[in-house]
Amino acid sequence: MEPFKEVFNLSTISDLAGHLEVRLCGFDKEGFIGLATKNIQTLELKQRSEQITTSLYQYLPKDFCCAAEVLLGSLRPEENISISDQATTDKGVAGWLVMPMCDYVAKYGQDHFHLSMELLKEMTKRSSSEFAIRNFLISAPKETLAEVLLWAEDENYHVRRLASEGSRPRLPWAMQLPDFIADPTPIIPLLEKLKDDPEEYVRRSVANNLNDIAKDHPDLVAEIADKWMKDASKERQKLVRHACRSLIKSGHQGCLAALGYGEAKVQLEDFRVLTPAVTYGKALEFEITMNSDQDEDQDLILDFVVHHKKANGGMTPKVFKWKTFNLAAGESHKAKKRHAIKPITTRKYYPGSHKIELVANGKSLGIRDFELIMDPVCA
Numbered sequence: 001m002e003p004f005k006e007v008f009n010l011s012t013i014s015d016l017a018g019h020l021e022v023r024l025c026g027f028d029k030e031g032f033i034g035l036a037t038k039n040i041q042t043l044e045l046k047q048r049s050e051q052i053t054t055s056l057y058q059y060l061p062k063d064f065c066c067a068a069e070v071l072l073g074s075l076r077p078e079e080n081i082s083i084s085d086q087a088t089t090d091k092g093v094a095g096w097l098v099m100p101m102c103d104y105v106a107k108y109g110q111d112h113f114h115l116s117m118e119l120l121k122e123m124t125k126r127s128s129s130e131f132a133i134r135n136f137l138i139s140a141p142k143e144t145l146a147e148v149l150l151w152a153e154d155e156n157y158h159v160r161r162l163a164s165e166g167s168r169p170r171l172p173w174a175m176q177l178p179d180f181i182a183d184p185t186p187i188i189p190l191l192e193k194l195k196d197d198p199e200e201y202v203r204r205s206v207a208n209n210l211n212d213i214a215k216d217h218p219d220l221v222a223e224i225a226d227k228w229m230k231d232a233s234k235e236r237q238k239l240v241r242h243a244c245r246s247l248i249k250s251g252h253q254g255c256l257a258a259l260g261y262g263e264a265k266v267q268l269e270d271f272r273v274l275t276p277a278v279t280y281g282k283a284l285e286f287e288i289t290m291n292s293d294q295d296e297d298q299d300l301i302l303d304f305v306v307h308h309k310k311a312n313g314g315m316t317p318k319v320f321k322w323k324t325f326n327l328a329a330g331e332s333h334k335a336k337k338r339h340a341i342k343p344i345t346t347r348k349y350y351p352g353s354h355k356i357e358l359v360a361n362g363k364s365l366g367i368r369d370f371e372l373i374m375d376p377v378c379a
Helices: 010-023 029-036 045-059 064-074 095-108 113-124 133-139 141-151 157-165 178-182 185-194 200-214 218-228 234-243 245-250 253-258
Strands: 266-273 277-279 283-292 298-309 315-327 332-340 352-360 363-373
Touching: 010 029, 010 045, 010 064, 010 095, 029 045, 045 095, 064 095, 064 113, 095 113, 095 133, 113 133, 113 141, 113 157, 133 141, 141 157, 141 185, 157 185, 157 200, 185 200, 185 218, 200 218, 200 234, 200 245, 218 234, 218 245, 218 253, 234 245, 245 253, 245 298, 245 315, 266 352, 266 363, 283 298, 283 352, 283 363, 298 332, 315 332, 315 352
Parallel strands: 277 363
Antiparallel strands: 266 283, 283 332, 298 315, 298 352, 352 363
């Protein structure tokens, strides 16, 4: 399978250069391609994009307004471009090739605010300006937020999604927004506007924005969840549950209550590790039996926590989702789980004693030990 960084290669960069040449008389197409592809095989995705941005600055007019006209004219006609159809064609540029164009606006358009906002709005219809808009939210927060609030009502769902995704305080792989991390209240009205958006693509972004906020302001998100769940449609309920995923994992009681989950009133009859010694690359297996301890039905979120051994001998917990179900009054529930312990890029395993913990509605029900055995080749 071709590495993802190959979205920027000689062929695609040549396509971009071709569209720029059509819109700019005297454009040095070969010079642009040469600079944009210099040592490209040694570069990763972001580095390739940055090199293309540098090349745009080198070969486009130094007057930003003139360069903006070229970039805007090179874009593929809007034509209600869908998420699955964001590709550069003979009609114009779309998809990943828009990324370095957005970065060009973010870097060189700071003194042309309104023109830059127009460009990013148009570019996001063909890709996403979620990274670039953050430069303006930092440099001109009041003006940019006012613009973004208008975008939340735009007829194009890519633009509405940009309003939410671009304002996420902790958007992955992007610069953080420290002002919104410290105080997210300015973006709450924006999320309110979009919570019942007809497009799931937009609603999922709203959920992700709230999940970002929850990492620093859990009580605020729990309050929003409680408010939004009242008379909520199925679509909004799904949004709220996704927004609260981190709080659910951490057992935040206010959030769980907002979602209709009270304290788990159960008795753990049996919690058995079926593989007390697990060889690295194999699976941990365990089974449980729990009994209802109240005379009413109750909704339960059942998770498990693996306490991994660290290099210094300490433990670090990782919560894993298991299941949600309704436990009838006086009833029992039996379940069995198989959890693979295999190589992943985000964790290094160490041999020795580990623990598995069972959690229901944020409440620990019990904890058991198991041993991880490392193959000498893998250790």
